[in-house]
Amino acid sequence: MNLTRFIIIVAVCAAVLATATLNIASTPNSRIVTGGEIQYKSSYFSHESHVGMGFGCQDCHIEPFAFETGEMLTRPDYSMQAMYEGKFCGVCHDGSMAFPSDRDCTSCHNVSGGEIIYTEPVMGVIFSHESHDMFGCESCHEGLFPMEALETQKADNFNMEALYNGLYCGACHDGQMAFAASTQCATCHIGVKGYNRSK
Numbered sequence: 158m159n160l161t162r163f164i165i166i167v168a169v170c171a172a173v174l175a176t177a178t179l180n181i182a183s184t185p186n187s188r189i190v191t192g193g194e195i196q197y198k199s200s201y202f203s204h205e206s207h208v209g210m211g212f213g214c215q216d217c218h219i220e221p222f223a224f225e226t227g228e229m230l231t232r233p234d235y236s237m238q239a240m241y242e243g244k245f246c247g248v249c250h251d252g253s254m255a256f257p258s259d260r261d262c263t264s265c266h267n268v269s270g271g272e273i274i275y276t277e278p279v280m281g282v283i284f285s286h287e288s289h290d291m292f293g294c295e296s297c298h299e300g301l302f303p304m305e306a307l308e309t310q311k312a313d314n315f316n317m318e319a320l321y322n323g324l325y326c327g328a329c330h331d332g333q334m335a336f337a338a339s340t341q342c343a344t345c346h347i348g349v350k351g352y353n354r355s356k
């Protein structure tokens with residue numbers, strides 16, 4: 158049999174197999190286990206909706222995604238930057254096949270970070286996601302802050318001087334967009350008492 162014919166047969170078999178898998182997968186009593194609903198710390202992925210749209214397991218497994226929830230998080234290259242460059246979710250979430258990764262943050266990120274109280278270098282500085290909900294996630298999570306509580310306080314220069322120079326909170330707390338970091342000290346500094354109250 159010639160090569161083209163062979164390829165066609167393989168392709169047809171694959172298609173039939175894929176359809177069969179899909180049908181089984183979408184039958185409620187299916188014995189095929191999909192990955193279900195995956196809730197990461199701040200974002201989620203739904204197998205039900207993606208398989209329901211017609212994607213087969215092989216569209217995502219084993220490349221680009223591991224068959225194990227959280228496995229991807231151990232890879233340093235599983236980042237938004239990679240998604241913007243068309244990898245991982247960004248293979249499809251590129252603004253043409255599906256909504257883009259570099260906008261629409263809240264389509265995937267369904268949990269914001271709550272209340273964070275810094276403890277270093279001084280105890281008790283409050284940041285509340287709720288009181289900043291007039292901004293999109295990208296205002297702060299594209300370079301200004303990681304999505305990891307207290308990560309920033311590991312930096313040596315997380316101090317008032319940096320804020321006065323427009324870094325970190327000072328990017329907005331400059332007296333124009335928001336009250337200046339050189340005023341209303343106690344609005345941010347809730348101190349040891351405020352910290353204890355929050356426990």
Ligand code: HEC
Nearest residue numbers: 182190191192207212213214217222224225226227228229
């Ligand atoms: C659109 C992409 C996509 C499709 C299609 C897809 N998956 Fe997944 N799957 C993922 C992602 C993303 C993860 C999580 C990987 C991670 O976080 O490490 C995952 C994880 C899993 C897991 C691990 C779940 C756990 O609890 O650890 C299983 C099992 C799985 N998928 C099975 C399937 C099966 C079976 C199909 C076909 C019916 C399928 N997947 C189709 C993207 C997909």
Ligand code: HEC
Nearest residue numbers: 201202203206212216245246248249250254255256264265
């Ligand atoms: C194989 C292509 C493909 C991959 C890979 C993929 N998606 Fe999707 N996704 C789609 C399509 C197509 C839609 C529906 C079209 C739209 O809403 O723009 C969609 C819709 C969604 C939705 C809205 C529907 C719902 O489930 O609530 C979310 C959220 C989502 N994707 C998250 C993700 C995340 C997170 C990843 C990576 C872990 C991912 N997707 C990977 C193709 C893909």
Ligand code: HEC
Nearest residue numbers: 197199200236237246250258259261262265294295298304
């Ligand atoms: C298509 C789904 C999707 C969209 C849209 C999306 N993200 Fe993500 N994002 C993810 C997934 C999946 C992860 C990895 C799991 C996690 O950490 O929640 C992630 C991780 C992150 C992280 C931590 C890892 C890193 O790269 O630093 C940040 C910060 C982030 N996203 C910010 C954003 C911002 C800002 C936007 C909008 C401009 C956005 N995301 C849009 C799916 C998405």
Ligand code: HEC
Nearest residue numbers: 199266268269270289292294297302304305306307308309
């Ligand atoms: C005004 C700035 C700002 C905006 C807007 C913002 N964040 Fe954050 N976010 C932060 C800061 C600051 C931290 C803590 C970073 C640190 O301590 O290093 C944080 C941390 C987080 C964390 C980690 C929480 C934890 O307990 O580890 C998540 C998740 C998060 N943000 C999600 C989001 C999502 C989703 C959005 C959009 C809906 C969003 N953020 C919008 C500033 C912001």
Ligand code: HEC
Nearest residue numbers: 283284285288292296297325326328329334335336344345
């Ligand atoms: C993207 C801009 C932006 C960033 C970054 C930002 N803020 Fe704000 N913040 C605002 C705006 C706007 C307001 C409300 C307007 C006002 O009060 O001037 C506000 C209000 C506040 C308030 C008063 C509301 C409340 O919760 O009591 C506190 C406290 C605060 N910010 C702390 C911080 C801290 C701490 C950081 C850094 C970890 C930070 N902000 C980063 C824009 C920002």
Ligand code: HEC
Nearest residue numbers: 275276277278279282315316317318330338339341342345
């Ligand atoms: C917009 C919020 C905000 C305001 C307003 C603010 N601070 Fe801060 N401050 C911070 C953050 C964030 C840190 C670093 C995290 C920590 O130390 O817990 C910090 C740290 C400090 C530190 C320890 C680091 C250093 O620079 O020496 C001192 C002292 C301090 N602030 C004094 C003040 C005083 C005095 C005022 C009023 C003139 C003030 N702060 C107003 C957010 C603020």
